[in-house]
Amino acid sequence: MPGRPRPFGRTLCAMVTPFTEAGALDLDGARLLAAHLVAEGCDGLVLNGTTGESPTTSDAEKAELIAAVREAVGDRVPLVAGVGTANTLHTVELARAAEKAGADGVLVVSPYYSRPPQDALEAHFLEVADATGLPVMLYDIPGRTGTRIEPGTLIRLAAHPRIVAVKDCSYDFLGTQKVLARTDLAYYAGCDEHILALYAVGAAGCVSTVANAVPSRVAAILDAFDAGDTARAAELQARATPLIEAMTAAGLPGTVTSKALLGALGLPAGPVRAPLRPAGREAADGLRAVHQELVAG
Numbered sequence: 001m002p003g004r005p006r007p008f009g010r011t012l013c014a015m016v017t018p019f020t021e022a023g024a025l026d027l028d029g030a031r032l033l034a035a036h037l038v039a040e041g042c043d044g045l046v047l048n049g050t051t052g053e054s055p056t057t058s059d060a061e062k063a064e065l066i067a068a069v070r071e072a073v074g075d076r077v078p079l080v081a082g083v084g085t086a087n088t089l090h091t092v093e094l095a096r097a098a099e100k101a102g103a104d105g106v107l108v109v110s111p112y113y114s115r116p117p118q119d120a121l122e123a124h125f126l127e128v129a130d131a132t133g134l135p136v137m138l139y140d141i142p143g144r145t146g147t148r149i150e151p152g153t154l155i156r157l158a159a160h161p162r163i164v165a166v167k168d169c170s171y172d173f174l175g176t177q178k179v180l181a182r183t184d185l186a187y188y189a190g191c192d193e194h195i196l197a198l199y200a201v202g203a204a205g206c207v208s209t210v211a212n213a214v215p216s217r218v219a220a221i222l223d224a225f226d227a228g229d230t231a232r233a234a235e236l237q238a239r240a241t242p243l244i245e246a247m248t249a250a251g252l253p254g255t256v257t258s259k260a261l262l263g264a265l266g267l268p269a270g271p272v273r274a275p276l277r278p279a280g281r282e283a284a285d286g287l288r289a290v291h292q293e294l295v296a297g
Contacts, residue, residue: 005186007135007164008078008105009044010205011219012188013037014051016212016258017065019270025061029268031072036267038073041219042211045069046107048098049082050144051209051255056273059097066101080137084109088124092131099132106132107167107207109139110147118153129162136162141169141190151175158183167207168198177201192244196221196237200230209254210240210247213261213291239297246290252279260284261291 015037018029034045047069048054048062057065066081073079081098083106085091095106108128110121129136138157142148148170149157157163158179168176169190176198180187186204189195195206199222211218217240224233247257255272260279262269264287272278279287 005164005184006204007186008080008137008188008204009042010222011042011211011215012044012046012080012205012207013042013211013215013218014046014049014190014207014209014254015069016255016262016269017048017052017057017061018268019273021270023271023273025057025064026268026270027064027068029270030065030068033262033268034069034072037211037215038077040215042077042215044078044080044205045073046080046082046207047103049107049207050109051212051258052082053255053273053276054082056276059094062094063097063101066098066103070102078104080105080107082107082109082139083128084111084139086111086113088127091124091128095128095132095134099134103134105135105137105165107137107139109141110145110149112145112147115146118150121147121149122153122157125157125163126160129160132162134162135164136160137165137167137188138163139167139169139190141167143169143171148172151178154179154185155182158185165204168194168203173197192218192248193241196225196233199225209258210244212258213247213265214240214243214294217294239294242290243294246287252283257283257287260287264288264291 018026020026081103083094140149165186167188167190180202189198189206192210208218221236248254256279259269
């Protein structure tokens with residue numbers, strides 16, 4: 001849609017981090033998977049996010065992953081690196097390392113567990129934004145972190161020249177619209193069930209976990225809306241709903257479900273790292289059945 005700010009692209013995938021069967025970082029697999037996702041419609045990739053198992057990858061692995069994916073996709077799509085931790089200084093270090101490794105932007109989640117008040121949260125984001133020359137996507141997911149980035153805080157943070165976007169998993173549609181109305185922040189739906197709804201009120205696109213398994217299907221929802229065919233866009237979102245539910249809302253983390261489906265499709269993924277556990281046979285069979293029904297339709 002003309003005039004819609006898209007600092008990191010439109011259809012972003014929250015990419016899994018492939019591991020070898022022995023549990024090591026699989027850089028060759030990461031290159032192959034990234035190239036596949038781009039070829040199938042993703043115009044941006046988010047690396048080292050929660051879906052990328054950032055809590056269990058080392059700082060060195062995070063930098064190696066960014067460099068490998070940059071090698072694979074070149075400058076065709078933006079790479080956004082997850083750098084958020086519960087420690088401001090560590091987050092700053094990861095942001096600087098991501099910039100050095102070739103990232104185009106950083107994704108910064110609210111510090112988790114410690115539940116800082118809004119003034120401390122604002123100071124945290126500003127310190128990270130000041131640490132590099134990279135644009136920043138804030139990640140609002142209070143269900144995981146325990147702390148909401150309140151609309152008023154987002155409105156103030158939007159004054160920083162490098163804070164340009166929000167990955168929205170707040171489940172507060174009214175609050176989101178208030179920020180959209182008062183800032184130029186580019187909103188990205190972080191919950192796959194909200195892709196079309198948020199896009200329709202002015203979002204820039206999505207950061208999708210489901211895109212690991214069906215990147216072209218996710219892109220098609222936004223393509224239809226951009227073409228002015230809102231009925232088709234709604235139909236495509238509805239068709240994707242069973243897979244969205246199976247992958248993100250049926251009891252297993254999106255990392256686990258994405259890797260189960262990627263493995264079934266013969267694409268690089270590998271195992272998950274503890275404390276996550278792989279999908280059991282019954283769950284994996286159910287995921288494959290729902291996936292097959294979507295792609296056959």
